[in-house]
Amino acid sequence: MNRFADLIDRVGYEPRRNGKIRLIADYFRRTPDPERGWALAALTGALSFRHAKPGLIRGLMEERSDPVLFGLSRDYVGDLSETVALMWRPPGEAPSGQADGAPGPGHNNPPADGPTLSEVVHGLASAGKAELPGLVANWLDALDEIGRWALLKLITGELRIGVSARLAKTALASLCQDAERPITADDVEHVWHGLEPPYRSLFSWVEGCGERPENVNPAPFRPPMLAHPVDDEDFAKLEPAAFRAEWKWDGIRLQAVAGRDGDGTPVRRIYSRTGEDVSAAFPDLVEVLDFEGALDGELLIVREGRVESFNVLQQRLNRKAVTAKMLVEYPAHLRVYDLLALDGEDLRELPFDERRRRLATFVTGLGEPRIDLSPQIPFATWDELAAARADPASAGAGPDADAIEGCMLKRADSPYLPGRPKGPWWKWKRDPYLIDAVMMYAQRGSGKRSSFYSDYTFGCWRDGPAGPELVPVGKAYFGFTDQELLKLDRYVRNHTSQRFGPVREVQFGPDRGLVLEVAFEGLQRSGRHKSGVAMRFPRIHRIRWDKPAGEADRLETLERILSKGETEMHPTGTDGGET
Amino acid sequence: MAARASDLLTLTPQGLYCPGGNFHVDPVRPVDRALITHGHSDHARAGHQHVMATAETLRIMRVRYGEDFAGATQEAVLGEVLRVGEVLVTFVPAGHVLGSAQIVIEQGRCRLVVSGDYKRGRDPTCLPFEPVRCDVFITEATFGLPVFRHPDTAQEVAKLLASVRLFPERAHIVGAYALGKAQRVMALLRQAGYAEPIWLHGAMERLTALYKDEGVALGDTPRVAAADRAGLKGAIVLCPPSAIQDLWARKFPDPVTAFASGWMRVRARARQKGVELPLIISDHCDWDDLCRSILETGAEEVWVTHGQEDALVHWCRTQGIRSKPLHLLGYGDEEGDTATEGAAEPAAEPA
Numbered sequence: 063m064n065r066f067a068d069l070i071d072r073v074g075y076e077p078r079r080n081g082k083i084r085l086i087a088d089y090f091r092r093t094p095d096p097e098r099g100w101a102l103a104a105l106t107g108a109l110s111f112r113h114a115k116p117g118l119i120r121g122l123m124e125e126r127s128d129p130v131l132f133g134l135s136r137d138y139v140g141d142l143s144e145t146v147a148l149m150w151r152p153p154g155e156a157p158s159g160q161a162d163g164a165p166g167p168g169h170n171n172p173p174a175d176g177p178t179l180s181e182v183v184h185g186l187a188s189a190g191k192a193e194l195p196g197l198v199a200n201w202l203d204a205l206d207e208i209g210r211w212a213l214l215k216l217i218t219g220e221l222r223i224g225v226s227a228r229l230a231k232t233a234l235a236s237l238c239q240d241a242e243r244p245i246t247a248d249d250v251e252h253v254w255h256g257l258e259p260p261y262r263s264l265f266s267w268v269e270g271c272g273e274r275p276e277n278v279n280p281a282p283f284r285p286p287m288l289a290h291p292v293d294d295e296d297f298a299k300l301e302p303a304a305f306r307a308e309w310k311w312d313g314i315r316l317q318a319v320a321g322r323d324g325d326g327t328p329v330r331r332i333y334s335r336t337g338e339d340v341s342a343a344f345p346d347l348v349e350v351l352d353f354e355g356a357l358d359g360e361l362l363i364v365r366e367g368r369v370e371s372f373n374v375l376q377q378r379l380n381r382k383a384v385t386a387k388m389l390v391e392y393p394a395h396l397r398v399y400d401l402l403a404l405d406g407e408d409l410r411e412l413p414f415d416e417r418r419r420r421l422a423t424f425v426t427g428l429g430e431p432r433i434d435l436s437p438q439i440p441f442a443t444w445d446e447l448a449a450a451r452a453d454p455a456s457a458g459a460g461p462d463a464d465a466i467e468g469c470m471l472k473r474a475d476s477p478y479l480p481g482r483p484k485g486p487w488w489k490w491k492r493d494p495y496l497i498d499a500v501m502m503y504a505q506r507g508s509g510k511r512s513s514f515y516s517d518y519t520f521g522c523w524r525d526g527p528a529g530p531e532l533v534p535v536g537k538a539y540f541g542f543t544d545q546e547l548l549k550l551d552r553y554v555r556n557h558t559s560q561r562f563g564p565v566r567e568v569q570f571g572p573d574r575g576l577v578l579e580v581a582f583e584g585l586q587r588s589g590r591h592k593s594g595v596a597m598r599f600p601r602i603h604r605i606r607w608d609k610p611a612g613e614a615d616r617l618e619t620l621e622r623i624l625s626k627g628e629t630e631m632h633p634t635g636t637d638g639g640e641t
Numbered sequence: 642m643a644a645r646a647s648d649l650l651t652l653t654p655q656g657l658y659c660p661g662g663n664f665h666v667d668p669v670r671p672v673d674r675a676l677i678t679h680g681h682s683d684h685a686r687a688g689h690q691h692v693m694a695t696a697e698t699l700r701i702m703r704v705r706y707g708e709d710f711a712g713a714t715q716e717a718v719l720g721e722v723l724r725v726g727e728v729l730v731t732f733v734p735a736g737h738v739l740g741s742a743q744i745v746i747e748q749g750r751c752r753l754v755v756s757g758d759y760k761r762g763r764d765p766t767c768l769p770f771e772p773v774r775c776d777v778f779i780t781e782a783t784f785g786l787p788v789f790r791h792p793d794t795a796q797e798v799a800k801l802l803a804s805v806r807l808f809p810e811r812a813h814i815v816g817a818y819a820l821g822k823a824q825r826v827m828a829l830l831r832q833a834g835y836a837e838p839i840w841l842h843g844a845m846e847r848l849t850a851l852y853k854d855e856g857v858a859l860g861d862t863p864r865v866a867a868a869d870r871a872g873l874k875g876a877i878v879l880c881p882p883s884a885i886q887d888l889w890a891r892k893f894p895d896p897v898t899a900f901a902s903g904w905m906r907v908r909a910r911a912r913q914k915g916v917e918l919p920l921i922i923s924d925h926c927d928w929d930d931l932c933r934s935i936l937e938t939g940a941e942e943v944w945v946t947h948g949q950e951d952a953l954v955h956w957c958r959t960q961g962i963r964s965k966p967l968h969l970l971g972y973g974d975e976e977g978d979t980a981t982e983g984a985a986e987p988a989a990e991p992a
């Protein structure tokens with residue numbers, strides 16, 4: 063890991079293309095397999111693992127440092143990963159001010175058994191979410207400042223040092239010493255797609271010790287490019303003319319890849335966003351991947367030319383076995399928005415506009431009804447795009463509006479970068495739906511919150527045989543602050559009407575009870591719920607201490623969301639008249 | 642004790658002042674009587690009536706400002722206790738640059754140490770810092786944040802030599818402050834076995850000659866003539882920090898821009914200077930050494946002159962040590978960008 067860290071540290075400062083190539087080639091020469099192969103994968107964006115969140119890193123540092131010193135340091139350095147890399151102190155090391163002569167490990171003096179890049183890559187791939195913090199802390203303990211910086215940049219997906227995949231391949235090709243038959247970066251590209259890290263056969267071939275590698279995986283997964291959520295403040299900094307807009311489909315992101323193996327036999331695969339091979343679940347889609355290339359798109363259910371909502375897609379995803387009946391009732395469709403490779407050529411470094419142009423030509427040429435092009439939304443100003451986003455049906459999406467959850471903004475000149483680079487792609491999600499519901503039951507939480515009533519079941523009004531009655535419509539256990547939790551907990555304890563084990567029923571009725579403003583992302587019909595609906599991603603948006611329970615929303619509000627287009631029940635509609 | 646200490650040393654617009662001895666330490670404006678810790682131009686200025694400093698510091702001032710830089714001079718011998726007015730004064734090695742000293746001031750049972758600039762890291766060109774037990778320790782805090790921990794200098798020099806090996810057709814232009822840092826880098830290169838000539842920018846020449854004269858072995862250090870530049874493939878060239886981005890530097894063959902400074906620890910600082918090969922070599926203490934030195938003095942009270950005072954004052958308080966920032970002005974906390982000899986303007990502090 064330290065050699066790799068030194069490399070990217072140095073390359074990050076080197077402005078010249080040739081200088082970078084020399085530094086990388088020098089690293090490849092001095093570093094054994096498989097370490098250098100994982101480095102090549104890191105440089106070319108071929109690594110995929112669950113990225114660690116900044117919160118994890120901040121948390122680890124907070125456990126070990128004085129908060130004032132951490133705050134001052136972070137202000138000074140600016141970058142969180144760099145601050146932590148510089149401040150981190152292994153537990154064995156003498157604390158500040160203890161005169162002990164020799165610097166301890168970690169103070170630019172890593173022990174010889176620091177993690178290798180291979181260990182880090184395998185560790186990240188296999189660690190569960192709960193194990194990750196401990197794993198990262200152990201690695202940080204065993205590395206020096208530069209090693210820690212490289213590690214943190216790598217695991218948070220922020221390793222950007224001005225090296226393109228092409229440049230790394232050029233450096234690799236330069237290892238070839240054979241003046242008679244030189245190997246070029248293009249030659250590397252040719253065999254590249256069949257190979258997987260740590261690329262032993264590739265290095266061996268380039269260094270003149272082995273045969274040209276055979277294509278091992280003719281249909282490889284390529285780590286997807288992800289978008290950042292855009293905030294209102296961001297728009298001031300973004301130039302509308304530099305961006306293209308598309309609908310953000312409420313489906314499942316997939317990568318459809320097709321190629322040929324050594325015998326020329328077609329190989330077709332469908333990958334999930336995280337690189338899981340999910341081909342078996344979508345035979346109807348696999349069957350039509352009659353090309354050689356890689357498509358990035360959204361899995362949708364399209365019936366009679368109309369995109370169904372996520373609720374419908376869920377019906378297909380929920381079934382374990384793929385039956386003929388399901389294939390007919392829930393036909394899979396791929397709405398594509400990017401072209402990563404075609405006919406052996408890697409297109410990821412081309413600007414978005416150019417990839418899009420090729421994608422359009424490709425889709426037309428393919429002529430396959432199950433694969434179509436995700437349309438672009440014309441706009442000149444952010445206001446125009448805001449209007450389209452608020453009403454996709456009128457802005458060209460027509461009946462497909464049900465399956466739209468906002469817009470995507472993509473810079474016209476952006477290459478396809480793995481991970482979540484900040485700046486080129488943005489997602490502008492539709493606002494959540496809001497309803498006012500009445501708290502009906504509360505349950506004790508788990509873990510840290512096991513002593514609090516923190517899970518709330520809430521209901522809406524409907525007409526019962528004996529007048530208005532509340533019917534439960536959902537359950538939420540987050541969205542409130544710790545302070546609010548204390549107040550909610552006290553409310554539950556003071557207004558309990560019945561107890562069932564860990565559950566308390568609270569007092570509710572037309573003239574008593576607590577109104578919760580609940581935010582959620584969508585609704586689907588559900589036979590398992592008394593109300594007949596199930597919410598997606600419900601959370602407490604606001605606690606309406608002021609609102610009489612009798613004025614909470616009725617079940618019809620939810621029915622309307624289900625039956626009509628989303629524009630009608632947009633939050634501004636239900637929330638507008640209230641004060 | 643606190644009342645006594647604040648009587649022993651006070652703050653005036655000229656800088657730290659000792660009423661009992663009627664002298665200033667490192668005054669930023671001309672005064673009657675000045676005690677100077679070391680030769681950096683923000684500490685050692687011309688125009689005082691009477692200057693007391695180590696022999697080396699006096700020599701450095703002479704080279705920088707000319708023979709008549711002060712009305713009268715007095716040589717302070719390291720370790721020797723001198724009476725100045727009502728107080729006792731001792732100069733003790735500070736490990737910062739050639740001739741640098743801490744100044745110990747005593748009256749009655751109160752002892753106070755003005756450390757000036759100091760460091761604990763290896764430096765073949767000057768005597769090492771000696772901790773002195775005292776009641777009040779006065780320290781700078783240029784690198785007073787826990788993110789600053791200077792690496793071993795051998796590792797940094799190895800980085801430079803590795804780059805010279807990898808790019809033998811390119812000149813390596815190393816920005817380094819003309820007094821102290823430049824000579825330290827040369828000495829470290831020699832210790833690492835580098836035997837080629839080390840080329841010097843004209844501004845480095847006189848102080849380097851002074852170091853050699855004082856017995857510091859630096860090997861062959863020719864001055865770069867304008868005509869030489871294009872031919873210096875693979876050479877190491879030392880120049881003042883301000884010259885690395887100059888037209889002067891661009892005449893070398895495909896130059897690699899290096900900079901030797903403690904600030905190079907932070908990427909944003911290195912980037913901002915357009916540095917391609919940051920070398921973390923500092924003549925100031927890093928965070929660990931600041932903290933360690935404070936504890937070694939056993940001081941009950943610490944005054945922080947300049948730099949990142951907030952963090953160091955906070956740390957002292959967490960250790961149960963009384964501490965306050967002095968917010969002294971006129972001492973550099975930036976790079977030694979304008980580090981030409983004898984500059985009328987106080988040059989910013991080297992780092």
Ligand SMILES: [Zn+2]
Binds near residue numbers: 758
């Ligand atoms: Zn100094």
Ligand SMILES: [Zn+2]
Binds near residue numbers: 683757972973
């Ligand atoms: Zn200074």
